[in-house]
Amino acid sequence: MGLLARRNLFHDRVRFAVTLTGIVFALVLIIIQFGLFLGFTTTTSNNIDHSNADLWVVFHGVGYFDTGRNFSERKFYQVLSTPGVARAEKYMQAFGRWKRTDGRVENIQVIGFHPGSGLGEPWNVVQGSVADLKQEDSVIVDELYRDKLGVSKIGDRVEIGDHRARVVGFTRGIRSFTTSPFVYATFKDSLDYTNPSSSEDSTAYILVKAAVGVTPKELQERLRARLADVDVYTTAEFSRKTRFYWMFTTGAGLAVLTAALMGLIVGVAVVAQTIYAATMDHIREYGTLKAMGATNRYLYRVLIEQAVWSAVLGYGAAMTVAHFIVQASEKGGAVILMPWSMSVGLFFLAIVMCIAAALVSINKVTRIDPAMVFRG
Amino acid sequence: MENRNWERETGINKLERNTMIRARGLGKIYKEGTTELRALQGVDLEVRAGELTMLMGPSGSGKTTLLSILGCILRASEGQLAVLGRDVSALPESELPRIRREGIGFVFQGFNLFPTLTAAENVALALDLRGIGNGEAKKRGEELLSQVGLAQKARSFPADLSGGQKQRVAIARALAGDPPILLADEPTAALDSTSGRTVIELLQRLARVHGRAVVMVTHDPRVLSFGDRIIHLEDGRIVGEEKSVTRAMEKASFMDVHSAAPEISHEVSI
Numbered sequence: 001m002g003l004l005a006r007r008n009l010f011h012d013r014v015r016f017a018v019t020l021t022g023i024v025f026a027l028v029l030i031i032i033q034f035g036l037f038l039g040f041t042t043t044t045s046n047n048i049d050h051s052n053a054d055l056w057v058v059f060h061g062v063g064y065f066d067t068g069r070n071f072s073e074r075k076f077y078q079v080l081s082t083p084g085v086a087r088a089e090k091y092m093q094a095f096g097r098w099k100r101t102d103g104r105v106e107n108i109q110v111i112g113f114h115p116g117s118g119l120g121e122p123w124n125v126v127q128g129s130v131a132d133l134k135q136e137d138s139v140i141v142d143e144l145y146r147d148k149l150g151v152s153k154i155g156d157r158v159e160i161g162d163h164r165a166r167v168v169g170f171t172r173g174i175r176s177f178t179t180s181p182f183v184y185a186t187f188k189d190s191l192d193y194t195n196p197s198s199s200e201d202s203t204a205y206i207l208v209k210a211a212v213g214v215t216p217k218e219l220q221e222r223l224r225a226r227l228a229d230v231d232v233y234t235t236a237e238f239s240r241k242t243r244f245y246w247m248f249t250t251g252a253g254l255a256v257l258t259a260a261l262m263g264l265i266v267g268v269a270v271v272a273q274t275i276y277a278a279t280m281d282h283i284r285e286y287g288t289l290k291a292m293g294a295t296n297r298y299l300y301r302v303l304i305e306q307a308v309w310s311a312v313l314g315y316g317a318a319m320t321v322a323h324f325i326v327q328a329s330e331k332g333g334a335v336i337l338m339p340w341s342m343s344v345g346l347f348f349l350a351i352v353m354c355i356a357a358a359l360v361s362i363n364k365v366t367r368i369d370p371a372m373v374f375r376g
Numbered sequence: 377m378e379n380r381n382w383e384r385e386t387g388i389n390k391l392e393r394n395t396m397i398r399a400r401g402l403g404k405i406y407k408e409g410t411t412e413l414r415a416l417q418g419v420d421l422e423v424r425a426g427e428l429t430m431l432m433g434p435s436g437s438g439k440t441t442l443l444s445i446l447g448c449i450l451r452a453s454e455g456q457l458a459v460l461g462r463d464v465s466a467l468p469e470s471e472l473p474r475i476r477r478e479g480i481g482f483v484f485q486g487f488n489l490f491p492t493l494t495a496a497e498n499v500a501l502a503l504d505l506r507g508i509g510n511g512e513a514k515k516r517g518e519e520l521l522s523q524v525g526l527a528q529k530a531r532s533f534p535a536d537l538s539g540g541q542k543q544r545v546a547i548a549r550a551l552a553g554d555p556p557i558l559l560a561d562e563p564t565a566a567l568d569s570t571s572g573r574t575v576i577e578l579l580q581r582l583a584r585v586h587g588r589a590v591v592m593v594t595h596d597p598r599v600l601s602f603g604d605r606i607i608h609l610e611d612g613r614i615v616g617e618e619k620s621v622t623r624a625m626e627k628a629s630f631m632d633v634h635s636a637a638p639e640i641s642h643e644v645s646i
Binding site: 003004007008011284285288289290291292293294295298370371373374 | 440443444447449450473474475476477478480482484488490491492493497501502504505506549553561
């Protein structure tokens with residue numbers, strides 16, 4: 001049975017190559033779409049997820065990270081005086097204008113935080129250090145945006161919102177979901193870069209770390225009871241809200257998920273067509289097997305084994321292709337993520353996809369009349 | 377041939393055992409829309425072990441339909457059919473593959489070998505159907521090929537075999553389950569005279585020497601002399617039967633000349 005399945009599958013190499021191409025195409029499409037979806041969602045909430053905070057205090061009604069709205073600094077002191085708060089820091093997010101040395105202007109998102117606080121700091125710093133931001137008018141940017149921002153090395157000078165600034169470090173892999181790169185600065189400098197007329201008595205967010213023995217949920221309740229006109233979210237809640245906004249409210253996620261679904265449908269269709277064509281080519285053989293006393297179950301096992309072989313080999317080839325695509329994406333503006341859980345899930349998806357594709361053929365062999373073997 | 381499992385299981389006595397297939401009043405009606413085509417009617421027939429029974433008749437006389445029904449591939453519309461002492465008319469559809477697997481071997485006009493498998497693998501596949509493991513199936517497959525004189529061709533693919541060799545592989549495959557009944561549909565029709573003769577000799581020996589009940593449909597006048605019984609069909613009815621009284625001498629002569637040996641020759645060549 002296994003031998004027949006393998007021989008029939010591999011005998012016609014051209015057809016088998018077409019089958020594999022179909023499976024690889026479908027799986028790579030699914031990997032890219034799901035990988036983009038994961039990459040996008042991770043990107044949208046990157047700053048929240050890496051903040052090291054337990055709670056985020058935001059202006060009432062702010063639904064996601066990129067629309068931070070300033071509120072009075074008094075809230076910050078109220079937070080600090082709340083029992084169970086180990087640490088709290090002001091945190092700024094605002095859009096600004098970056099003027100390159102060649103005069104071109106780029107939109108940026110300025111992130112302001114307190115270096116050394118351990119809250120809201122950039123991560124993956126590959127050149128310079130967060131501590132270097134303590135130098136006045138300094139910024140850290142991601143190396144992905146060197147060309148876009150017109151900088152190449154530490155010490156390069158630019159203008160942000162009519163303020164002079166100097167690059168003191170580079171991060172790696174911190175992407176912005178919007179087209180505006182993140183630019184990290186001290187909280188004080190970020191105010192200068194984005195709104196020179198504002199004073200230090202306002203903040204867009206307050207990042208809170210709970211004291212040992214106090215759960216974020218307990219502290220969230222306490223802060224909600226004490227603070228008016230602001231919302232208090234756990235980091236996970238705010239991250240989820242931000243991801244949901246970008247992925248589903250804007251339709252971006254729906255688009256990539258739809259494309260992934262299309263990949264799945266195309267994959268099933270291509271594999272079904274090729275397995276069906278192979279079955280039809282061997283239909284008389286299946287009729288002979290039936291005449292010889294093979295049960296339908298025996299024939300199903302032949303077809304399913306073919307489907308599983310197709311899935312396993314197609315998966316292997318697809319993962320190889322995907323590996324290169326994922327690697328290439330790391331240098332691009334949109335990252336494609338492929339965590340191990342997705343790789344495992346895709347393996348089973350490939351198996352299910354190919355078995356589903358074989359169902360058409362299974363239906364066909366079920367209906368074979370063994371008496372066909374005596375007809376011409 | 378004496379120690380088949382089915383015999384032990386059924387406990388059928390020797391006299392009954394001699395009758396492998398018993399048909400009474402078999403009829404087959406094909407329906408096409410509102411039209412009914414009566415392909416077979418009132419067929420009474422007994423197929424006995426040790427005999428080569430030939431079904432003859434013009435096209436459309438019902439030979440192949442009868443063969444299909446006798447092989448439990450097609451259901452009769454009316455009448456009763458007992459195969460190996462078991463009334464198969466009453467059996468559910470799902471039971472028929474087991475009857476075919478355990479009791480009947482098939483040989484087809486077009487050979488119906490699996491082109492992607494070697495000769496030995498084609499035979500082994502028939503054993504795989506019966507749940508026999510790879511190693512044993514391979515060994516038994518090679519033995520069967522040796523019995524039909526094709527030991528040297530075990531690793532050849534069907535495309536590399538002549539018509540006669542293909543049919544002998546098909547016969548080896550049909551014998552894989554050691555079935556007491558062998559049904560052949562025009563097994564010599566696609567073969568030249570030499571190959572045809574080799575195949576009919578093989579079938580005759582399987583009947584006479586090995587005690588199998590062999591039924592074959594044929595149009596081929598060259599092979600008639602090998603039959604023990606020739607049943608003539610016309611318009612779906614049996615219209616006559618010749619027994620081999622007059623052919624006994626021819627057959628005896630043939631046996632003297634070609635194979636006095638009790639086993640199938642290992643030196644058959646085409």
